[in-house]
Amino acid sequence: MAQAATFIIGFAAILGLFIYFIRRVSQRYSHRIDEASFARIERVIIGGIVLGVVGMFQPWLFAGYKLGFQLLLISTLAFIVWSHVTPAPTIYRAEE
Numbered sequence: 001m002a003q004a005a006t007f008i009i010g011f012a013a014i015l016g017l018f019i020y021f022i023r024r025v026s027q028r029y030s031h032r033i034d035e036a037s038f039a040r041i042e043r044v045i046i047g048g049i050v051l052g053v054v055g056m057f058q059p060w061l062f063a064g065y066k067l068g069f070q071l072l073l074i075s076t077l078a079f080i081v082w083s084h085v086t087p088a089p090t091i092y093r094a095e096e
Helices: 002-029 035-057 062-082
Strands: none
Touching: 002 062, 035 062
16 A cells, blocks of 8 residues: 555655746747747657657667657657647738
8 A cells, every 4th residue: 555655645746846847948948939940849759759669660770769769758748748838920011
């Protein structure tokens, strides 16, 4: 019973810290990054996810599996964080 309580408390603490981190990043970068940079960073993160999946499912190297898993984990967490950031609005000027 004590192990279950320890696990649940630890899990809740880690989850709470991750939510706090997401909020801080969102407050810091929302509406401050132009759309082109936002899209570029998002593509890099998605590329990391794809490379992680490829690394996990390749049958030749066990090290590739380990690195693929780590890259997939980090890229997925980065995508979750980055999806809470809103790019700066594009301002169009009327042609005169």
